[in-house]
Amino acid sequence: MKKRSSVTFIAVLIALAVIAYGLYRYGHTVPGLRDIPLLQKTHEHTLKPVLTAEGEIDYWTCPMHPSVRMKDPGTCPICGMELTPVMKDTGHESQGAPHETGMPEGEDHSGHVMEGASPDAAGGKPKTEFTVSPERQQLIGVKTTPVAMRSLDRTVRTVGIVVLDETKVERVHTRFSGWVDKLYVNYTFEHVHKGQPLFSIYSPELVSTQEEYLVALRSKEALSGSGYPEISGGSDALLEAAERRLRLWDVSQGQIDELARTGKVKENLVVYSPVSGHVLEKNVFPNSYVEPGTVLYTIADHSSVWVEADVYENEVPLVKIGDEATMTLASLPGREFTGKVTFISPHLDMKTRTAKARLEFPNPDLNLLPEMYADVVIDVPAGEMLAVPDSAVLRTGTSDIVFVSKGGGRMEIRAVKLGAKAGVYYEVLDGLSDGELVVSSARFLIDSESKIQNAVASWQEDGGGHSH
Template sequence: MNRSAVLLVLAALIIGLASGYWLAGFREGSEPSTPAEKKILYYRHPTNPSVTSPIPAKDEMGMDYVPVYEDQAPETGQAEPHPSAEAPRERRILYYRNPMGLPDTSPVPKKDSMGMDYIPVYADEETPNEANIIKISPDKIQKLGVRTAEAEQRDLVRTVRAVGLVEPDERRFHAVTLKFDGYIEKLHVNATGQSVKKGQPLFELYSPDLVSAQNDYLIARNSQSALNNANPRTQAEMENLVQSSLERLRYWGISETEIRRLEQQAEVQRNLVIRSPVSGVVMEKMAVAGMRAMAGEALFKLADLSSIWIIAEVFEQELGLISAGQTVRVRLDAYPGRTFDGKVTFIYPTLNPETRTVRVRIELPNPQGLLKPMMYAHVELAGTARQALAIPQSSVLEGGKRTQVLVDRGEGRFEPRIVRLGTRGDEWVEVLEGLKAGENVVVSANFLIDAESNLKSALESFDAPEPPPGNHADHGGM
């Protein structure tokens, strides 16, 4: 090979090497020196892509939410950007459900027997967890006789029931006493409990003072008749004397009937008849024939029973539902099937510390005398009605600290729902939390459905495999 050919080969090699270094430098200069930082749009649930969070979070099992970047397309299998990822939204927790799907819920956070946290159920969740749904076939629903009722706004009325005793009206008591001394010679009313009419004779008595007063009156009246021709001054003085003697008899309590008899007969009556001042019943009789009656001494105690009282014992927690003027319905054991209407007239200011009750006075008319003192009475007081979201009391399932209902989801699906209750009426109860107006709750056979659900859960727990030792809350010496 000649020298010129060798030089051409060397030149070609030099040019090739230079081109290779130039291309390598161009490629290195075109690539970035450090990878570009990706922008995170939001974080999604590791197993449920539809659940997202604008900030880092953990799921119920403690797993981290997966970040979703700006350059991730929907076709990569990742969740599409959440439309409201830019602003967090506070969600209200209704209750916490069992993580293993058992029909057990709690109003507060807790752990199950395996140490796993209960899962929160939020108010904005459209459908409940299917693990909590109780499914029953249509034929079994028909056999159980399941009936439902709608939660609705209605007037809630609570009736207060109490017991009481019939007592005489204290304002209608009358005591028969004398304003002078005397001796009872004859009794016309001689038995306790005897009914008397106003003006009816009670007894006859002799009194020296009364005989003297009658004599003074007759002397004054006769002297007035004898002085008809006297001067006007003398006639006026005699008229005053007659009136004074007559007023003395009235002040002593002598009835107008006896005074008229004295005027008509114009002679002193040795025995004076004492008459009843009111119509009523003899509650007490102290008068005895032949006894000496002192001035001011009570001889009879009469009670007008045309209107009576019922003293009812109302429990302390129900006292706020009662007010003066409230209508009352009364039933008595003596008259089955018959009711009497009365009115609350007074609420006593003290409470019985032994029974924790307050006495309430109820007034009833008693024109026929059917209501007798010391009768046993059953009292019903209707409280004031108010609007509230209510459900039938038969739909409520009480279970210790937990109160729940069965919500009908249709197609044989029933959801146990924890509720918070308020005022209880006669047949309906107020719902404060846990239900919305229009939802249907089971009102019959709900205990059977709940019992069947608990039985299924118990049987499934027997078939479930035992957890490995490492999953127990108690790790021994670790």
């Protein structure tokens, strides 16, 4: 009986010892137990410095999860990696001030806390500067890029449709009435050359004017030797008037010279093509009667074409008349055409929010046909300007933020004002100076969304990045 009591007593002592150790070691993780004064007194311990050959260890952390801070060496509770020591007085992540995590100072900090974003001792506001040691930066792959003057030539990509060059479309008509006698070009889309006969026409008015010209010509020849200047001068005036009337009716100088040389009136006048191109319209038939001004043929010169491209409203200010452009077409694979911007519409389409840009392209081999679809790239020269890589910019929705490296592991959260983007660079309008270093690969530095939110929120509470 006495032996059984001794065994029971020893078992109770062991159980009490286990419970006491468990409360001491893990009591802070059980809701309500942290409020017990006894446990609070037994749990008040801090990160006691440890002296090594390299210096004084502040805490232990994980290279891949900087938010993990332990008072003793071991492994990371997240990834299992060996913890590395962080020395005091070397510009490392912690300055010894406890973070607002709801945990007593010195406990294992497994929550996400932005490094160095501790409250300011004077005003209780978060600092905009934090520190990451060079060794840590190397471990997490932080890279910096200098802010510098760069050539930010942009490209505006759009689509367009090939159309006719309106300045090279000719409409053939007569300035006198008459009957069409013969057609030399009798179908649409026929290719014609400049000076090629189109049709011949009989006009009583034209015949009488030719006769008047010949009479005036003979009178001048007969009176050229007259001793009376008034008479010879009058004949000259009649000849000039008759010739002028023929020219006003689109009779060429060659035809007038032939009339003067042969002295024979032509009943049928041949009308020639004014340009080389393709016949788009033919509104004339043999033996038909035509009135002055009636469009008989429409001929388009395809040696150059226009491309009408749609430019979005945010890119319209970038495009200027004279900008170089290149064009490719799915119907002509492997071909690239070079042209330039000749016109930008002053009106915006309300539905598509685009403006028409007109580009001109040479078409010597006539491969570019109207209504073809084209992919257009307009080169927009912007010149030299201060620029920062787009990978260095953190866009929060209300502001644009960069991490500026101050040297010695010190970094600063800074708001910047950005302009247009060209390739992988943003134009810097305000907030950075030439030569400053910005973090261009900060994915590991701002490892988790909660760390980003904590740092940016604290920084914004300090007044940064908001426009009031």
